[in-house]
Amino acid sequence: MTQETVEKATAGSAEDALEAIRKYTRAENPSSFLAVSQGNSYFMLPGRPGIVVYRTAGDYLVQFGGPFAPDESYVDLMRAFTAFAAETGRRQAIVQLQEYDARIHAEHGYTVNQVGASYAVDLHTFTLVGTRYMQLRNKISRALRSGLTVIEADYEQWVDGVAEIDRRWLPLKGDDAKPLEYLVGQTGGPMQPLRRLFLAHLDGQAVGYVSYSPVYGSWDGWMHDLSRRLPESPAGVMEACNKAAIDTFIAEGVPWLHFGFTPFTTLEDAREMPGHSLGFKWLMHWLWRNQVVYPASSQLTYKDKWNPTLITTEYVGFPDGASAEGFVNIWRACNAM
Template sequence: MSTPTRDAAGTVSAEYVLTAIREYSQSENPSSFLAVNEGNSYFTLPDRPGVVVYRPAGSHLIQFGGPFAPDESYEDLLLGFRAFAHDKGLTVSAIQLQERDARIYARHGFTVNQVGASYAVDLTTFTLAGTRYMQLRNKISRALRSGLTIIEADYEQWAEGVREIDRLWLPIKGEGARPLEYLVGQTGGAMQEHRRLFVGHVDGELIGYVSYSPVYGSNPGWMHDLSRRRPDSPAGVMEAINKAAIEVFRGEGVPWLHFGFTPFTSLSDDREVEGHSLGFKWLMHYLWENQIVYPASTQLAYKEKWNQSLVLTEYAAFDGKASIDGFVNVWRAANAM
């Protein structure tokens, strides 16, 4: 893999970043494919392999994950990116750091706190048998009896229907809802060939879809990413589509299905990093209990339906003290504010 220069940081190709997240998966970030989203910016150093992914927001550069880099250049990229931000009069805040990232960032003077968790299912032992999953099985059965047909689809053949569902889906989320970016995936574009799309239709009319992104590292597989449906779709459509995808993945020998990051969930005292902010810790618990910024309990309830067997704590990091302004700008970068 060729290494772009620091001066070319803004023009690093998505293909370079894709190679980096494939080859340098030490962070075990199940959401790493989001690094190639359109609209991201990239920072590199001369003769140092790897890349930092970020977006500017307010007075901050919001970094996604830790550097996607080998051990020998990881900390150089971390410190180089911080210096790059300081040169511009900006501050680094990072989101979706994994545990390994979190400890390294704390060692370099960042304040690091839990911010949520991601979840995954071991497909080698997956089952929906038993009374615990009776309600889910019944919900899927009702959706299928409504005439629902589920297929793995070519995106270009269904792109118009996907865009129409996207248009209709947003109002379901409530008045003033905005489409999230950065911390969720995309459909279409140059990277679509690496994703997989499963759709549900009734007599050829698309009523729901789930997009899956590749996951690398020691728990490889696919990540259940965007999932959207028509407002008038039958209950159980999304569950039926995901169950059909699971059956395909299991047939292929895929070991893991990831469900991605959910803010404010699975917070635990024993997972905090040394030097964390007590005030920020309180805020995360408050946001979980009150569901103000994000409907985390709804998202978690959907994910917990699928017999989760792996929970990965995710962290936020702030250059210096924990910063409410930095955290607000995380959500601004994600188009949530």
């Protein structure tokens, strides 16, 4: 990859990213729709199909996933974006690499480590029958008996209610909490028509919602993305929204419901890549045990109650060695610091 080629790199658009995540699905990234979120930046090369998605944080370009590209241009885009970061005086960190991406990056000298996992439910075999699910069934039933109504909502008709939930939901996370970005989805904007919204209301007042984004590839379906509620909403409002969505998806023949990425979870020695950093591996296990950066345990508990049947490992990558600084800037790009 020559400097001339890097200089000819072009800035893509969300529409370019949408085309790429629909067309180039070999990496099977269940969170790929996050590529089209407002606030992202895009890197493309003339004559090379595909796109790289990133955001700037501190001295880093934080890349989301591997290049969304076919095999013939994947490595060119990978190397060119690394060169682009260096030429702009920044370092590079990559988050949510899938196994396919991770192996290619490791083979080309990047340091690649586990960072967590994504979880999905096979809707062809999904059931809430049996004693295992009794508590979940009862929680949903109590929420519905409180007068709660769950609908698949037209976002534009409920935009004020969604905004009010967002405004009052954030303080539940703590006095200094900020809304996460980048590795979680959005509502509204030009891509909203591609999402689906299941909303709970009490006598016409919106009290909670779950937003779902499309998933492309062989595990196609929908991803349970944003889930928010009013502080005084009935217990079980999120579960009731998700159960209504599941019933709808099953009726439509949707094969998979994804629950997305949870950091620091399902870390296993057998899943590490050749050349991984032992220090970074220790850090990920420490963060899982101590829960000081992200409430991974509570997130995993919510996902586990739906009995996920597909677990996919997610990785981080660095072209110049794993670093705590790089990891901090990944969280900075997510508005978590």
